[in-house]
Amino acid sequence: MRRVSALAHTSVGKKVLMAVTGFIWFGFLVGHMAGNLKAFTGAEHFDEYAHHLRVFGEPMVPPMGFLWTFRLLVLVAFVGHVILAWQTSRGSHAARQVAYRKQEHLSFSRASGFMRWGGVAILVFVIFHLLHMTTGQLHPDFVEGAAYANLVGGLSSPVVAGLYVLAMVAVSAHLYHGLWSLFQTVGAAHPKYHAARRPLAVAAALVIFFGFISIPVAVLTGVLTF
Amino acid sequence: MNFTLHVWRQDGPEVPGGFETYEARDISEHMSFLEMLDLVNEGLTHDGHEPVAFEHDCREGICGSCGMMINGVPHGPKGMVATCQLHMRSFRDGDEIWIEPWRATAFPVLRDLAVDRGALDRIIDAGGYISVRTGSPQDANALLIRKEDADLAMDAAQCIGCGACVAACPNASAMLFTAAKVSHLGLLPQGQPERYTRVLDMVTQHDREGFGNCTNHGACQEACPKGISVDFIARLNRDLVVSTWKTAGD
Numbered sequence: 001m002r003r004v005s006a007l008a009h010t011s012v013g014k015k016v017l018m019a020v021t022g023f024i025w026f027g028f029l030v031g032h033m034a035g036n037l038k039a040f041t042g043a044e045h046f047d048e049y050a051h052h053l054r055v056f057g058e059p060m061v062p063p064m065g066f067l068w069t070f071r072l073l074v075l076v077a078f079v080g081h082v083i084l085a086w087q088t089s090r091g092s093h094a095a096r097q098v099a100y101r102k103q104e105h106l107s108f109s110r111a112s113g114f115m116r117w118g119g120v121a122i123l124v125f126v127i128f129h130l131l132h133m134t135t136g137q138l139h140p141d142f143v144e145g146a147a148y149a150n151l152v153g154g155l156s157s158p159v160v161a162g163l164y165v166l167a168m169v170a171v172s173a174h175l176y177h178g179l180w181s182l183f184q185t186v187g188a189a190h191p192k193y194h195a196a197r198r199p200l201a202v203a204a205a206l207v208i209f210f211g212f213i214s215i216p217v218a219v220l221t222g223v224l225t226f
Numbered sequence: 227m228n229f230t231l232h233v234w235r236q237d238g239p240e241v242p243g244g245f246e247t248y249e250a251r252d253i254s255e256h257m258s259f260l261e262m263l264d265l266v267n268e269g270l271t272h273d274g275h276e277p278v279a280f281e282h283d284c285r286e287g288i289c290g291s292c293g294m295m296i297n298g299v300p301h302g303p304k305g306m307v308a309t310c311q312l313h314m315r316s317f318r319d320g321d322e323i324w325i326e327p328w329r330a331t332a333f334p335v336l337r338d339l340a341v342d343r344g345a346l347d348r349i350i351d352a353g354g355y356i357s358v359r360t361g362s363p364q365d366a367n368a369l370l371i372r373k374e375d376a377d378l379a380m381d382a383a384q385c386i387g388c389g390a391c392v393a394a395c396p397n398a399s400a401m402l403f404t405a406a407k408v409s410h411l412g413l414l415p416q417g418q419p420e421r422y423t424r425v426l427d428m429v430t431q432h433d434r435e436g437f438g439n440c441t442n443h444g445a446c447q448e449a450c451p452k453g454i455s456v457d458f459i460a461r462l463n464r465d466l467v468v469s470t471w472k473t474a475g476d
Contacts, residue, residue, distance in 0.1 A: 002474050003471055003474040006470045007467075007470050007474075010429045010430060010433060010466065010470070011399075012440075013467075013470055015439065015440065016466075088439040091438055091439055092397035092398070092438030092439050092441070093438075094438075095330060095331050095332065095397060095399065095437055096330055096331065096398040096438065098329050100295060100326055101234075101245065101326060102297055103295075103298040105445075106299070106444075106445035106449055107444050107445045107448075108443070108448070109444075112441060115441060177442070181442040184442050184459065184463065185442070185460075185463055186467065187461060187463040187465070187467060194457075
């Protein structure tokens with residue numbers, strides 16, 4: 001713990017912590033996506049999976065125990081990531097108070113310019129998504145436990161489905177620069193694997209993008225119905 | 227060749243500045259950018275105006291003094307050269323040229339285009355040195371160094387501390403400079419005794435000077451007149467993680 005807090009004292013250490021918390025979220029997204037794709041195996045199977053997440057490990061683990069442990073982990077990672085992003089970007093804004101009259105964009109990718117606002121967009125989306133699909137306040141006809149019906153019902157509006165697709169554009173762009181940066185930030189930049197870093201980040205971002213948007217697209221095109 | 231220059235003029239650190247427009251007439255394409263400015267300054271002095279202040283020293287790309295933002299690019303459009311090595315043939319006749327000082331809180335403007343880059347010196351003070359036993363020099367090649375390491379250290383040692391990386395960085399971070407210095411010493415056997423205190427001390431000083439945080443944009447690498455790679459930043463990051471792990475565990 002002392003070592004983790006020591007990392008938070010330097011700008012580079014903060015980045016390392018952001019890389020780790022970001023990677024936890026990448027892992028979560030992969031699991032979440034795999035779970036979502038179970039919707040294609042039918043309502044019964046999908047609902048059973050959703051129920052199983054709640055009772056995982058019973059009776060050794062209390063009901064919802066596994067789920068809440070997991071939720072706590074991703075929540076801590078999320079909050080940590082946001083706080084660090086806020087701290088580091090505030091420092092960077094202070095580092096240049098007078099803007100250039102003219103400045104060329106010299107960066108190597110467009111995605112790197114959208115990390116902060118893209119991150120804010122993702123934060124807003126996550127809050128919406130929880131109120132929509134987890135707690136149901138923003139869902140037109142939410143039924144506790146009816147995961148498949150909630151999913152199809154919630155995404156049947158083209159506006160909402162479009163919003164989910166847009167959010168995934170933001171998530172994938174964030175992931176693309178984030179995953180590439182991860183290698184750089186933890187110093188895993190061995191010349192041997194060098195060339196693989198960018199293709200790897202692109203591939204991961206594309207898998208996440210298409211994996212997630214397949215659900216709203218399938219609902220809109222009628223592949224997934226009640 | 228003729229050019230229209232928009233030059234940032236500022237009388238001192240605390241005084242607000244602004245752009246002034248000057249016409250540069252009958253410029254030879256073989257003149258360096260600094261020689262073009264010298265000519266403009268001659269005209270200004272002749273007309274009883276203050277000449278434009280800019281830093282310069284060696285005029286052969288090794289001292290790192292002559293940094294300025296030219297049309298939004300540090301050291302101008304050519305790439306891999308310092309401003310003194312940029313020739314007017316890199317522009318087209320009649321071009322409008324915007325000239326600004328490096329913009330960073332850690333680099334206060336002293337006058338016009340000259341900024342105080344003392345922050346970089348203080349980063350060096352914090353750890354950019356090695357401890358050696360002085361005395362008679364040892365035999366050449368007494369210390370064996372792998373060719374690959376020597377080459378990499380040499381690449382890092384190319385850094386002339388001009389500040390173009392800071393100027394180009396959207397976060398005004400000096401991480402490429404710091405990484406070049408940390409790597410150049412950390413790659414060689416002479417740099418090993420202080421390797422892990424060096425990186426922590428230099429990064430701490432970097433943050434204290436008010437430079438921003440590296441977000442892996444890579445603009446620094448594109449702007450560097452010596453072509454120093456952001457791979458050195460990855461090396462610095464790795465050394466810092468090891469350093470934090472070692473020192474915080476004590």
